[in-house]
Amino acid sequence: xxxxxxxxxxxxxxxxxxxxxxxxxxxxxxxxxxxxxxxxxxxxxxxxxxxxxxxxxxxxxxxxxxxxxxxxxxxxxxxxxxxxxxxxxxxxxxxxxxxxxxxxxxxxxxxxxxxxxxxxxxxxxxxxxxxxxxxxxxxxxxxxxxxxxxxxxxxxxxxxxxxxxxxxxxxxxxxxxxxxxxxxxxxxxxxxxxxxxxxxxxxxxxxxxxxxxxxxxxxxxxxxxxxxxxxxxxxxxxxxxxxxxxxxxxxxxxxxxxxxxxxxxxxxxxxxxxxxxxxxxxxxxxxxxxxxxxxxxxxxxxxxxxxxxxxxxxxxxxxxxxxxxxxxxxxxxxxxxxxxxxxxxxxxxxxxxxxxxxxxxxxxxxxxxxxxxxxxxxxxxxxxxxxxxxxxxxxxxxxxxxxxxxxxxxxxxxxxxxxxxxxxxxxxxxxxxxxxxxxxxxxxx
Ligand SMILES: C[S@@+](CC[C@H](N)C(=O)[O-])C[C@H]1O[C@@H](n2cnc3c(N)ncnc32)[C@H](O)[C@@H]1O
Ligand code: SF4
Numbered sequence: 001x002x003x004x005x006x007x008x009x010x011x012x013x014x015x016x017x018x019x020x021x022x023x024x025x026x027x028x029x030x031x032x033x034x035x036x037x038x039x040x041x042x043x044x045x046x047x048x049x050x051x052x053x054x055x056x057x058x059x060x061x062x063x064x065x066x067x068x069x070x071x072x073x074x075x076x077x078x079x080x081x082x083x084x085x086x087x088x089x090x091x092x093x094x095x096x097x098x099x100x101x102x103x104x105x106x107x108x109x110x111x112x113x114x115x116x117x118x119x120x121x122x123x124x125x126x127x128x129x130x131x132x133x134x135x136x137x138x139x140x141x142x143x144x145x146x147x148x149x150x151x152x153x154x155x156x157x158x159x160x161x162x163x164x165x166x167x168x169x170x171x172x173x174x175x176x177x178x179x180x181x182x183x184x185x186x187x188x189x190x191x192x193x194x195x196x197x198x199x200x201x202x203x204x205x206x207x208x209x210x211x212x213x214x215x216x217x218x219x220x221x222x223x224x225x226x227x228x229x230x231x232x233x234x235x236x237x238x239x240x241x242x243x244x245x246x247x248x249x250x251x252x253x254x255x256x257x258x259x260x261x262x263x264x265x266x267x268x269x270x271x272x273x274x275x276x277x278x279x280x281x282x283x284x285x286x287x288x289x290x291x292x293x294x295x296x297x298x299x300x301x302x303x304x305x306x307x308x309x310x311x312x313x314x315x316x317x318x319x320x321x322x323x324x325x326x327x328x329x330x331x332x333x334x335x336x337x338x339x340x341x342x343x344x345x346x347x348x349x350x351x352x353x354x355x356x357x358x359x360x361x362x363x364x365x366x367x368x369x370x371x372x373x374x375x376x377x378x379x380x381x382x383x384x385x386x387x388x389x390x391x392x393x394x395x396x397x398x399x400x401x402x403x404x405x406x407x408x409x410x411x412x413x414x415x416x417x418x419x420x421x422x423x424x425x426x427x428x429x430x431x432x433x434x435x436x437x438x439x440x441x442x443x444x445x
Contacts, residue, residue: 018271018429021249021256023073023445026376026428028327028334029369030439035334035357042360043353046331047102055111055312056139060092060131061323063118063341066154070188070258071219073250075325075339076118082127088324088341089127091348093134095322098353100138104331105320110139112146112308115169121151125163132167135322146170146308153191156199161206171210171307172203173243178219179233180226186265187219188254193233200237210305213239217281218247218274220255221266227277228284235288241299241307242290244281246274250445275425282421295376295419295427314373315384316366324354332366334359364436367391372431375410379418393417400433 064085065076077084099105113135123131135141148171149164156174164172178184179193196213203211213234217227234242249255249268258264282292290298299305313319313329321328324344326337335358338344347354361369367389374380385393394401394412401417404410409423409430419427432440 020268020270021251021259023250024246024248024271024428026372026431028329029372029431029435030334030359030361030365031442032336032357032445033442034439035336035359037357039333039358039360040335040355043330043333043335043355043358046333047099047104049104049331051104051106051108052318052331055317056105056108057112057309057312057317057319058096058110058114058135059319059321059326059328060113060115060135061118061321061326061337062115062120062123063088063324064122065117065119065152066122067190068188068254069190070254071216071247071249073248073253074118077341082124085123085127087345089123089131089134091345092131092322094348095354096135096320097138098348098351099320099322104318105139108139110141110144111317112312113141113144113148114309115147115149117150119152119155119175120149121155121160123160125159128160129163129167132163136167141168144168148173148309150175151199151203153195153199156202158202158206161202161208165206165208170208171212172208173212173214174199174203175214176234177214177216178222178226179230180222183219183221183226186221197237200239210240212241212243213237214243214245215281216245216247217277218269220247220264220268222269222277224277227281231281231284235284238300240301240305241297242281242285243296244278244298245296246271246278271426278425279421292378292424294378295424314370314377316370316388332361334361363389367393367396368434368436371397372434375417375419375431375434376427378424379416381416383415397434404430404433 063076064080065078068076068078147169149169151172151174153174153176176196177189179196181192184192215230215234247269249259259268282298285298286292290300291302292298293302297307318330319328320330321335321337324337324341325339328335335355338347338354338356344354367385371380371393380393382393385391401410401412405412408420410417410419423430
């Protein structure tokens with residue numbers, strides 16, 4: 001590194017007022033708004049290099065849902081005919097073939113895959129089988145360690161689950177959000193609590209090695225009582241892990257439009273309350289034997305259930321993003337695919353990678369990226385940064401580490417940087433303190 005990242009950072013108070021709307025979750029660094037069409041060539045250059053030793057993964061975006069939830073900001077197309085879905089899946093399979101022809105991908109074994117959405121479980125059994133078989137051809141999935149598939153409760157059915165097992169899915173993540181039916185209806189969700197119980201027993205019966213349930217704290221209309229009941233019900237089911245997201249109200253959601261027009265059916269929940277509920281949820285899960293392994297996850301057995309997608313990606317692995325609007329990270333280049341279905345499919349049809357924007361990270365950027373993402377895990381060991389990048393994190397980030405340490409959000413030792421529980425509950429708010437100054441105040445998307 002030629003310059004100290006931390007030296008460029010202005011000291012910032014971390015108690016800046018928190019707007020109720022906008023994004024909270026940090027999924028990438030630098031922020032998406034810095035990625036440009038002009039940098040797409042950097043991805044082509046990375047793909048043309050000889051295959052590196054880093055693990056390789058796949059993210060496959062399946063952008064179809066039965067209905068749009070009021071809070072959802074993911075790209076999804078609602079209630080599409082089978083022919084539209086079929087055509088899309090053909091494009092995805094063609095896209096992996098285009099990727100696999102590059103020297104940096106050719107012959108490399110696949111370590112992990114993640115089918116996200118949208119609602120991947122709205123595919124038919126025949127569609128998911130065809131997709132799985134198409135993707136597995138190249139690069140090879142023979143030794144793949146983890147394949148995650150996102151499901152929503154109403155679309156979980158036995159034949160579909162059997163097909164998932166057949167294509168190699170090891171980890172199913174189901175969006176539950178709440179066990180309170182009024183709250184589910186109020187937030188535009190299609191399923192009810194009884195659908196969760198039915199779907200969960202089908203998942204158990206199908207024999208997946210790992211079933212994760214997603215919850216959201218701070219849904220509109222939620223009370224302390226309703227949240228406690230949701231935690232109690234999820235613990236009763238004994239999933240292998242529980243993910244809890246603090247509800248965001250991004251500007252491209254129905255929830256935001258309702259907030260602005262005054263049509264919101266209840267007051268939005270403050271960030272302070274969301275954090276308090278998340279803290280209580282974590283405490284209850286810990287009392288029931290779960291271990292908190294990140295700012296969002298509690299796991300029953302942390303030794304047998306390590307979330308490899310996250311572990312690999314946050315430590316610099318390569319991941320190809322397939323599908324419309326999908327995100328990828330390859331050879332130190334962040335990228336996103338075309339964000340409209342027609343544009344995406346037309347590019348693949350022409351035999352071109354359907355990439356819309358990208359960002360080539362400098363070595364400094366890579367250090368910041370891995371450090372901030374790993375802070376979400378609660379503790380970042382210093383040694384790997386010394387070994388891989390030749391830097392002492394505590395020196396590089398001296399100023400923000402001191403500032404955040406003084407406020408009680410983290411502690412620094414000779415071997416690691418560790419978030420306190422209070423710090424972990426607000427970690428995504430704190431991460432910009434470590435950003436390069438040019439990315440400090442930019443929009444996230
Ligand atoms: C793409 S969705 C997953 C699967 C499926 N479509 C579903 O909704 O059940 C991934 C997860 O993101 C979370 N999520 C979606 N919108 C959110 C928001 N506005 N704030 C916080 N979490 C959100 C939900 O917990 C959801 O389960
Ligand atoms: S939260 Fe899930 S089901 Fe709801 S619209 Fe978003 S992707 Fe679809």
